[in-house]
Amino acid sequence: LSSFSFAAQDQSPWFAHYNPSAASKWAAALNRAGTMTPQMTSEELNNVTYGFSSACSGMTGSVPRVGWDGLCMNDAGEGVRGTDLVNAYAEGISIGASWNAELAYERARYMGAEFRRKGVKVALGPVIEPIGRTALNGRNMEGFGADPSLAGKLAAASVRGLQASVIASVKHFVGYEQELDRMPIGGNPVSVSSNINDKDMHELYLWAFQDAVAAGAASIMCSYNRVNQTYACENDAALNGLLKGELNFPGFVVSDWSGQHSGDSAAAGLDVAMPSSSYWDNGQLVAAVNNGTLSKERLLDMATRQLAASYYVFGDITSSPPNGYGLVTDYTAPHPLVDGRDPASKPNRLQQAIEGHVLVKNTNNALPLQKPKILSLFGYDGRAQMVNSPSSNTLSNYGWAFGTQVMNASVDTLLQAMVGGKGDILQSATGGTLFTGLGSGASTPAYISDPFSAISDRAYDDDTYLWWDFKSYEPQVSAISDACLVFVNDVSTEGVDRAGLADPVSDSLVLNVAAKCANTIVVIHNTYIRLVDAFYDHPNVTAIVYAHLPGQDSGRALVKLLWGDKSPSGKLPYTVAKNASDYGQLLHGSGTPVNNSQSDFSQPSLFDYRYFQANNIEPRFPFGFGLTYTTFTYGNITVSSTGFRNASTSPPNPNRRIPGGVKSLFDPLVSVSVTVTNSGSVDAAEVVQIYLQFPGEKTHLLRGFRKIEIPHGSTQEFAIDLSRRDLSRWDVTSQQWLLPNGTTTILVGASSADIRASAILTR
Ligand code: BGC
Numbered sequence: 144l145s146s147f148s149f150a151a152q153d154q155s156p157w158f159a160h161y162n163p164s165a166a167s168k169w170a171a172a173l174n175r176a177g178t179m180t181p182q183m184t185s186e187e188l189n190n191v192t193y194g195f196s197s198a199c200s201g202m203t204g205s206v207p208r209v210g211w212d213g214l215c216m217n218d219a220g221e222g223v224r225g226t227d228l229v230n231a232y233a234e235g236i237s238i239g240a241s242w243n244a245e246l247a248y249e250r251a252r253y254m255g256a257e258f259r260r261k262g263v264k265v266a267l268g269p270v271i272e273p274i275g276r277t278a279l280n281g282r283n284m285e286g287f288g289a290d291p292s293l294a295g296k297l298a299a300a301s302v303r304g305l306q307a308s309v310i311a312s313v314k315h316f317v318g319y320e321q322e323l324d325r326m327p328i329g330g331n332p333v334s335v336s337s338n339i340n341d342k343d344m345h346e347l348y349l350w351a352f353q354d355a356v357a358a359g360a361a362s363i364m365c366s367y368n369r370v371n372q373t374y375a376c377e378n379d380a381a382l383n384g385l386l387k388g389e390l391n392f393p394g395f396v397v398s399d400w401s402g403q404h405s406g407d408s409a410a411a412g413l414d415v416a417m418p419s420s421s422y423w424d425n426g427q428l429v430a431a432v433n434n435g436t437l438s439k440e441r442l443l444d445m446a447t448r449q450l451a452a453s454y455y456v457f458g459d460i461t462s463s464p465p466n467g468y469g470l471v472t473d474y475t476a477p478h479p480l481v482d483g484r485d486p487a488s489k490p491n492r493l494q495q496a497i498e499g500h501v502l503v504k505n506t507n508n509a510l511p512l513q514k515p516k517i518l519s520l521f522g523y524d525g526r527a528q529m530v531n532s533p534s535s536n537t538l539s540n541y542g543w544a545f546g547t548q549v550m551n552a553s554v555d556t557l558l559q560a561m562v563g564g565k566g567d568i569l570q571s572a573t574g575g576t577l578f579t580g581l582g583s584g585a586s587t588p589a590y591i592s593d594p595f596s597a598i599s600d601r602a603y604d605d606d607t608y609l610w611w612d613f614k615s616y617e618p619q620v621s622a623i624s625d626a627c628l629v630f631v632n633d634v635s636t637e638g639v640d641r642a643g644l645a646d647p648v649s650d651s652l653v654l655n656v657a658a659k660c661a662n663t664i665v666v667i668h669n670t671y672i673r674l675v676d677a678f679y680d681h682p683n684v685t686a687i688v689y690a691h692l693p694g695q696d697s698g699r700a701l702v703k704l705l706w707g708d709k710s711p712s713g714k715l716p717y718t719v720a721k722n723a724s725d726y727g728q729l730l731h732g733s734g735t736p737v738n739n740s741q742s743d744f745s746q747p748s749l750f751d752y753r754y755f756q757a758n759n760i761e762p763r764f765p766f767g768f769g770l771t772y773t774t775f776t777y778g779n780i781t782v783s784s785t786g787f788r789n790a791s792t793s794p795p796n797p798n799r800r801i802p803g804g805v806k807s808l809f810d811p812l813v814s815v816s817v818t819v820t821n822s823g824s825v826d827a828a829e830v831v832q833i834y835l836q837f838p839g840e841k842t843h844l845l846r847g848f849r850k851i852e853i854p855h856g857s858t859q860e861f862a863i864d865l866s867r868r869d870l871s872r873w874d875v876t877s878q879q880w881l882l883p884n885g886t887t888t889i890l891v892g893a894s895s896a897d898i899r900a901s902a903i904l905t906r
Contacts, residue, residue: 169359169393169455169802176450179460180443182209188446189428192409193420198470200224200267200583201400201417203449205466214449215466216312216397216417220268220285220301221579221586221694222254223261226470229483230257231588232492234580234692235270236671237499239288239716240769242830243850244300250495251304251311253488259308260483262468264453265362265397266309267583269301271351272366275671275717276320276750278726279641284670284692285584288716289751289766291347292845292869295354302358310456313355315366315399317348317381321732322640324740325367327404335732335740336369343748344385345873345880353390353868357803361394361452365413367402376402382412391800394455395448409437414445484589496693496700498828501713502686502770503675509664509685511707511772515625518598520611521618521656522630522649524668526595528575531588570646572634577668578697582637588695594630594666597698601706616652620659626685627660628705629653632668640732641671644723650677657683666690666701676721676763689715707772710827712850714769714894718752721763729754749842752895756842767832767845767894773823773855777899780817780891784904787812787870792882794867808871808880811864817891817900818860821853828852831861832892837872838885845895846870870904882906 180188183206190204191213205213218224222232232254238247251269258266273280275289283289287297298313305311318337319325327333339348352363363386365376375381376398386392395414403413406422409431416423431437453460469481502510512518576593579586595611602609612618613630620627631649635641657663657678664686667673678684688711693700703709723730729750733742749757752766794807803809819829833847846869853859870887871880884906891900 172451172454173393175454176447179209179450180446185429185432186426188442189426191446191449192428193416193423194418198467198472202466203415210461212462212466214264215262216265216267217263218267218583220270221584223257223263223483224585224587226261226587227474228481229587230492231579231586231695233495233499233694234284234584235286236284237495237691237693238297239293240501240691240713241498242714242848243498244296246494246498247297248300248304249491251301252307253485253491255305255308256485257483261470261481262464262466264309264466265312266305267312269298270314271298272315272317272319277732278644278672278730280320281322281635281640282637284580284635290845291350293716295351298351299354299358302355302360306359306456310361310452312362312364312397313360314364316352316363317366317375318370319366319368322638323732333739334368335742336372337742337744338371339744341875342873343744349385353803356390356392357809361455362397363392364397364399365402367399374404376413377405377408377411379411387412390804391802393802394452409441414448492694493696493700496696497703497709498713499691499693500704500711501689501715502711503689503764504687505770506685509662510705512626512705514605515607517608517621517624519621519624519627520609521627522652523573523613524576524632525613525630526575527591527593570642571632571649576697577632577634578694579692580670586694590695592696592698594698594701597702601702617655620656624660626662626664627656628664628666629656630666633670633673635670644672645674645677653678657681672717672719710772710825712771712828714767714830715764718755718762718766719764725760753842753844765894765896771827772825773821773827775829776820776822778818780815780900780902782889782902783814787904788906790882793879808868810867812867812870813865814862815889816860816862818858820858821855824855826854833863834890834892836888836890838883838887843890
């Protein structure tokens with residue numbers, strides 16, 4: 144794969160690699176860009192390849208002479224970060240828990256429009272990696288959960304939605320699965336090397352990026368780690384080989400911030416260095432062209448890819464509104480009022496928040512609540528934090544959530560840990576309701592609907608009497624409470640992996656309430672896997688809700704679920720174990736803090752539910768699991784597989800390529816259909832999941848899913864197509880996806896462990 148070379152490309156126009164009929168919009172964009180960039184001088188071309196300081200997270204050089212305004216790039220996946228007059232959408236992990244691609248699309252569409260109105264041209268999201276290989280990864284909440292097919296479909300929907308308005312920069316490519324040693328700083332000479340074999344690379348890590356490229360992603364961000372010993376942002380095999388070669392990616396690759404480590408990154412496939420470049424600035428690329436170490440064609444290509452992305456998404460290279468319009472550096476000073484928000488996004492935002500909640504325990508009919516007379520509320524997470532102020536540290540740099548007081552750590556210690564990429568200090572944000580992740584996954588809310596305010600509103604409607612104590616860890620409890628709600632959280636951020644999968648202080652708070660209240664309902668704003676075995680079996684703990692990170696409509700959504708206006712419909716996008724040790728090697732990222740850390744991705748090769756299956760470990764809650772207020776009855780499945788049986792083993796027409804790779808990989812070969820009846824008494828949505836067990840395999844893996852709302856008493860048909868790639872395995876020898884001979888079992892499940900029907904495919 145590393146044999147890809149620009150020399151070959153130098154012989155032909157930019158778009159020679161792209162099939163003009165299949166990717167005509169790209170071809171047109173590349174064509175137009177290809178007529179513009181030769182009008183730039185070598186110095187101008189050089190200037191557009193790296194970042195200059197601005198109000199944006201990053202801003203590329205411009206060439207006003209030819210109408211190129213450059214690209215304002217800004218975080219992040221949850222909304223426009225660090226500015227005023229924007230919304231805080233639900234975090235990636237909540238969208239993962241929704242299992243709802245239409246919801247993801249609409250969310251991204253509203254979010255993209257906000258970026259655009261604020262003068263951002265490139266939204267730095269969605270996040271595909273980390274994909275949850277390591278349970279304690281501090282950034283798992285930015286992505287969609289621990290499965291390539293789930294992440295791929297939600298990322299593709301997000302790319303389409305964002306790119307209705309702005310360029311999406313899908314991140315972080317590739318093998319970025321731990322924060323430990325992510326940067327060569329703090330006495331650490333090099334970042335961790337993720338050592339990934341070719342098969343796992345294709346089947347687990349590249350998979351979702353392929354979906355994003357096929358969806359038209361116009362930018363990809365390369366990651367901080369090394370891949371097989373070479374930095375991701377100067378990795379010829381990964382960038383030129385896999386991404387631009389095999390996946391036929393026509394857009395531009397931008398480095399993660401300070402993720403560039405050499406000038407050679409240009410030849411290796413990096414197109415833009417952010418937020419600045421000590422390797423390419425001051426005409427260093429011009430010098431490289433002059434001394435023959437970089438081809439002029441490659442320098443042109445670097446700029447062409449950026450302009451093409453702009454033509455592809457905006458139809459133009461001149462910006463309107465101007466770059467950075469509506470981003471602010473000092474909120475205390477007078478500045479123009481640029482409202483990014485669209486009131487029409489409200490129902491979708493609320494729906495994101497609702498669908499991201501997963502109900503995992505519900506006994507004694509604890510939920511939904513029935514007009515409780517006395518309700519008692521406990522836990523530091525039950526009400527909003529005390530401050531939302533326009534200081535640059537909280538708002539501009541790290542997002543509002545940094546105003547939260549973090550247990551055991553001052554903000555300074557936290558920042559120190561972030562910068563060093565080390566330290567195990569984070570557990571719970573005890574300063575208030577956690578509705579967002581931190582770091583570049585932080586969002587900036589317009590307001591916050593916290594559980595307390597939303598429950599107070601409901602108490603007004605229902606004449607419920609409320610007791611509350613959000614302060615004590617051993618609170619007084621009224622013996623005649625109908626129910627006691629306990630709110631805890633589990634915080635995490637970029638730059639540091641989590642200290643543990645549960646924190647003892649929050650666990651004892653739950654147990655202290657449960658000791659005095661027979662109907663204790665636990666709500667956890669969790670960033671990712673949060674163990675509950677400290678209190679799961681307690682007879683007084685009647686219900687447990689993983690609330691995830693719902694964004695600014697957190698409380699409003701929760702009340703709709705707890706009071707039964709809506710049935711829960713979220714399902715876990717990861718596996719919750721009974722013990723942290725059940726994750727084995729997958730608990731921590733590996734490496735040493737001192738030098739040359741290595742993480743062997745084949746030890747083990749499978750992660751999350753496939754690892755649990757392979758090792759016969761019974762989880763507390765399986766991947767794909769979630770309760771609701773109704774019951775679903777699955778009918779028979781029908782499988783139409785004529786195309787599959789007659790299909791050639793290898794993909795036909797290998798030269799017909801679209802962005803995403805060989806076009807025929809995306810052809811549907813099998814169509815699965817199953818009927819599901821809502822046999823209970825309330826309306827609810829079901830997520831039907833299709834897993835495949837390939838010939839000779841012990842484990843099954845997700846390859847399709849669909850979510851549909853079913854009114855009670857009715858039956859709905861779920862039709863799910865499986866593509867050639869879904870049904871294939873990566874063949875290392877022939878370097879292509881091949882349909883396996885033998886028996887493949889199709890498993891239709893309500894979760895990865897709750898299989899309701901199956902069928903056999905043979906070839
Ligand atoms: C993060 C990226 C982010 C960038 C710009 C980096 O530290 O890893 O995800 O987009 O900063 O803020």
